[in-house]
Amino acid sequence: PGVGVFTLSADTPRALRRNLRLQAVDVAGRTGEELARLCWTSNRSRAALPYRFATAADGPEELASRLFAAAELETEYDEHTAAAEEPVLAFAFTGQGVQYPRMTAGLYEGSTVYRTFLEEASKALQPYTVTPVHEAILAGDPVVHRTGTTQPALFAVQYALARTLMELGVRPAAVVGHSIGEFAAAVVAEALDLADAARLVAVRGAFMQQLPExxxxxxxxxxxxxxxxxxxxxxxxxxxxxxxxxxxxxxxxxxxxxxxxxxxxxxxxxxxxxxxSHAFHSPLMAPMLSRFERVASRIPAGRPRLPFHSTVRGRLLTPGEELDAAYWTEHICATVRFEDAITSLCDRPPTHIVEIGPKPVLSNLIRRIGAAREIPALGVCRNEDSGLRELGELLAHLHQDGLDPAWDTFYPEAGKQAVRMPAHAFSTEWRSWHQQLTTAAPAPRPAGSPAAAHGVAAPDRVRQGVREAVATVRGGRHDELDDALRFYDDLGFDSVMLMELKYRLEVRFPELGELSMPEMLSSLVSVESLIAYLSEQLIAAVAR
Missing domain, CATH: 3.30.70.250 (Malonyl-CoA ACP transacylase, ACP-binding)
Structure with missing residues (x-):
């Protein structure tokens, strides 16, 4: 419940930075209990404009820090970083060797959606396994390294990860699978149903384990x-x-x-x-082939509904090609032609490749393949502790690049409550009208008035006080400050410096009491705008 993905967008880089600062100040004053609701509100209430910011966080302090940091990165958002069309994704399913006890345990504990799909896959495998697969995984039992358990366990994890992402609106336009990963890829591509794939995977793993080591x-x-x-x-x-x-x-x-x-x-x-434990994809697998083919022949052949880049053929399957008993039998001894399959995938390249497995291993391989070198390869899990945070980071990355996820699925029910957020701050630099107001000069204050008691006229007092406070925080002499200097762009202020400036102004102008940072934020453009704001506040305080 404490994890969320905060999103913000604008029509220009400058507008995005301006609103990042506005939101950062608001977030800094929030409690941890509000985080998920705040993030959910940001996902729903903000239009997805071309320049986007998104980040996962599990606390308001971290989120505020990320917002401030992003606002200060001048080169992070420019005319080249606008989200274009919606991303085109490919799923790459890992092979054997990435398994480990308690893989995806953090996601199982943190995500109801993932938990549901892992248990669904475990139930489909139940007729062929002694212990339910999800229980064997979560128990931390080293049995997951035995081929008869490894292959069903990896299949269950990959199926659950892929279905979870698809529920979140992360849907593949093509699939590729490394070795055992082709079975989950075939289910996602609708060439196999879950029950048939579970049977093939379980029998395949059992027969391999029975071979001599x-x-x-x-x-x-x-x-x-x-x-x-x-x-x-x-x-x-x-x-x-x-x-x-x-x-x-x-x-x-x-x-x-x-x-x-x-x-x-x-x-x-x-x-x-x-x-x-065994020499997979080698001639030593031959003794199991006839037994496996008899089982596979009772499974209906299927044609993928998504582009299926086969690591057996090393190319895209043609529309008429089926994944049948002959294919799955050949799959056992055949060379895994992963480089060829990825090169084939890049004939019509996706914008992103999402690795589906309990830890990223294919991503490094993909980056070494020339055709795919420039395509971002993203993982869902890094280790057993990976959970909602890592899933949120993937969604944030894809959202910044143009994807609009099904955000509701990410949050628990308690997190789906709207909260009030600061309104979008629009630029005040240009107006479509100009009106000169003529007002009478204010009458001089009596000598005994509160403002006169300070010995300095209110505007001059504020100007001197603001300059001295700014100089104390930033360093340098106050009489060398130009009122036109901007806090972020010219003076290099960050969130910590702004909070120190607020404190020093409260000490210098005690009659104002505690200043509200959200209210001050629109005036923290330049020294001049801050002087104007505090002058108004001081006059109002004296009048009271």
Missing amino acids: GGGMLATRARPAEAAALVADEPTVGVGALNGPGATVLSGDLGALERIRAKLEERGLMCTPLRV
């Missing part, structure tokens, strides 16, 4: 042609994955891998053995 995988810097030549002489080794430039994985018999490793290191190519 003793195989391994080796991450190398070898180029694809070089890797193919090396495995040609080793029938028990295959090219497990082509992940990107200098990221080739070999898979197979441990002894054969050692021989290949020695050859590669003689050539100066670094190799890293991977910690796996």
